Amino acid sequence: MHPNEVSPGTEDTRASFILRVLTASLFLIAGIIFVIYAAAFHTVPVLVETEVEVIPEIPEIDSIEAMRMSPDELDEFFNPAPVIEYEMVKEDRSEPVIIQGVTVGAYGRAAGGEIEYLFAEGEEVPEACPT
Amino acid sequence: MVSMAEGKITTVSSKLARWRTTIQTYFLFIWILPFIRIHSVCSPVFHCYACPLAAFGCPIGVIAQFSALHLFPFLAVGTIILVGSLFGAFVCGYACPFGFLQDLVGRIPTPKFHLPKWTGYIRYVVLLGLVIIVPFFFGERHPLFICRVCPAGAIEAALPAAARQAIAGEAVSWPNALKITILLLFLLAMFVNVRPWCRILCPLGAIFGLFNRFSAVYMRLDTDKCNECRLCEKKCKYGVIPEKELQSANCIRCMECADLHCGAFVATSIFNRKKAQPPDPKDKSITDEK
Numbered sequence: 001m002h003p004n005e006v007s008p009g010t011e012d013t014r015a016s017f018i019l020r021v022l023t024a025s026l027f028l029i030a031g032i033i034f035v036i037y038a039a040a041f042h043t044v045p046v047l048v049e050t051e052v053e054v055i056p057e058i059p060e061i062d063s064i065e066a067m068r069m070s071p072d073e074l075d076e077f078f079n080p081a082p083v084i085e086y087e088m089v090k091e092d093r094s095e096p097v098i099i100q101g102v103t104v105g106a107y108g109r110a111a112g113g114e115i116e117y118l119f120a121e122g123e124e125v126p127e128a129c130p131t
Numbered sequence: 132m133v134s135m136a137e138g139k140i141t142t143v144s145s146k147l148a149r150w151r152t153t154i155q156t157y158f159l160f161i162w163i164l165p166f167i168r169i170h171s172v173c174s175p176v177f178h179c180y181a182c183p184l185a186a187f188g189c190p191i192g193v194i195a196q197f198s199a200l201h202l203f204p205f206l207a208v209g210t211i212i213l214v215g216s217l218f219g220a221f222v223c224g225y226a227c228p229f230g231f232l233q234d235l236v237g238r239i240p241t242p243k244f245h246l247p248k249w250t251g252y253i254r255y256v257v258l259l260g261l262v263i264i265v266p267f268f269f270g271e272r273h274p275l276f277i278c279r280v281c282p283a284g285a286i287e288a289a290l291p292a293a294a295r296q297a298i299a300g301e302a303v304s305w306p307n308a309l310k311i312t313i314l315l316l317f318l319l320a321m322f323v324n325v326r327p328w329c330r331i332l333c334p335l336g337a338i339f340g341l342f343n344r345f346s347a348v349y350m351r352l353d354t355d356k357c358n359e360c361r362l363c364e365k366k367c368k369y370g371v372i373p374e375k376e377l378q379s380a381n382c383i384r385c386m387e388c389a390d391l392h393c394g395a396f397v398a399t400s401i402f403n404r405k406k407a408q409p410p411d412p413k414d415k416s417i418t419d420e421k
Contacts, residue, residue: 021401023345027216034209042205095206096171102196103170103180103188109270115200128181128288129192131271131278 043092047110049120050089053082086120105130144389144398151224151385155231162186162228173207175214176227177335179281181288183295191262191335192284195277199266211338219346220339221398223329224384227336229283230329236321237368243324248370251330251381254337262334274309282317282328285310325368329383340380348400350377350384356395363388363396 058078069077093101101107101117104125110116119125147154162174163184170180174187190207197204214222223230237243261277271278278284289306296303305311320327329336343349352374363373366387371379373388373396388396 017401020345020347020349024216024347024401027212027342027345028347031209031211031213031216034205035213038205038209044202095204098197098200098202099173099188099193099204099206100171102193102200105271107196107200109200113201115202128183128292129179129278129284131181131276131284 038095042095044095044098044115045090046093046098046107046115046117047088048091048117049086051121052085052087052089054085055082056080088116090114101125103129142389142394142397144386144396145391145394147225147398148386148390152234154225155228155234158226159228159231173210175210175222177229177283177333178227179278179284179287181284181292183288183291185287189283192278192281195262195266196271198263199271199276201267211335215339215342216345217347218339219342219349219384220336220380220382221346221348221384222339223333223336224386227329229287229333230326230336230383232286233321233326233328237325239322241322243368245370246324246327246330248381251340253331254333254340257332258334258337274307277334279307280310280313282310282314285314285317289314326383330369330381336383337380340382343378343380343382343384347402348398350382350386350389351397351399352377353395353397356393358393358395360393362391362393366391 058080061077066074066077098107098115104127106118106125108116108118158176162176162178163182164186165184167186169186170188172187173190173193175190177191178185178187178189180188180192188207190204190211193207194204197207257277261275261280265273265275266277269276273279285306289310293303293305306314317328324330350373357374359374361374367373368385368387369381369383371377371382373382376382377396384398386396386398389398
């Protein structure tokens with residue numbers, strides 16, 4: 001090829017330069033929009049196993065049986081201590097938080113298609129990705 | 132600035148080529164900050180987030196994990212588009228720590244063989260298959276999930292973790308057989324080829340390579356200075372013919388072609404439309420493109 005002959009991919013003609021300016025600018029703007037959206041606005045609903053204090057239901061009791069109980073037993077019966085149960089609670093988490101989680105394998109897809117946090121709230125997550 | 136010594140033109144671009152290892156070293160210290168872990172942010176380079184020293188998240192790992200969750204990774208894709216539209220594959224040549232590792236090993240004087248050009252397209256198969264399709268349909272537990280076969284993960288994360296466990300007297304959790312096989316093949320390939328991962332398999336390099344045609348900073352051939360010596364073609368380690376395919380997706384922008392006697396190849400940007408003038412041999416300091 002003659003040195004002065006313009007070859008595809010090497011030319012820097014006005015048209016190719018304008019095309020490059022336009023495409024680079026478009027991609028740059030798209031990249032900035034994506035980053036700002038992800039960092040500031042994008043949230044994902046995540047199912048998180050959360051500790052919930054549940055007061056157990058008081059079972060039915062007949063009056064004769066109640067009369068046989070001592071005052072302490074009655075108090076305990078009618079004011080049962082709350083029980084800690086784990087419940088899946090939907091929580092909106094930002095994309096940076098999700099990214100931090102996926103780097104240690106903390107998220108998975110539940111059977112219903114929802115995103116699930118694989119550790120209970122407060123549970124220690126691994127230091128590194130399991131893969 | 133341009134200066135001439137022993138017939139070789141020194142331009143900003145040729146200086147960049149000569150300082151590449153130093154620049155790569157500086158970038159390495161950005162990606163491996165020992166006490167800083169900002170894994171909620173993706174870096175624009177291929178560096179496993181499971182590495183004990185990784186400061187940022189790997190964009191490919193994040194894209195694959197998000198694909199497994201059926202989510203669109205706006206931050207990872209945005210970071211790649213943002214950096215790619217500015218610098219294209221200059222990121223591979225000057226900033227990527229995994230590329231730097233391969234460059235260092237590639238300096239060991241062993242016989243290197245050339246790869247056919249079509250092998251560069253395998254990167255797109257890896258990108259679509261192992262990073263997007265396999266995670267999307269089979270989840271992150273599939274053995275072909277990118278992180279499960281990635282040699283960067285094996286070198287930067289699995290081996291240090293195994294060493295730490297062995298030193299601590301704990302049971303060593305070795306990577307799976309497939310990962311170890313790929314790691315061994317990759318280690319062997321580094322000795323017989325220049326940047327084998329980047330040239331054949333790197334999904335991130337595949338994306339940045341595409342940006343070579345659109346990036347704000349790019350390489351330009353000054354056809355007036357080209358004397359058709361084809362030295363650039365012989366010097367290119369990546370099988371690119373710079374004279375004909377300067378914006379090729381296989382080019383990692385090492386700028387070795389910019390460090391030739393002709394000075395025909397220059398790094399320029401859309402912010403600098405001015406065409407490089409042929410240097411006057413009498414003038415010792417002529418302003419060049421920056």
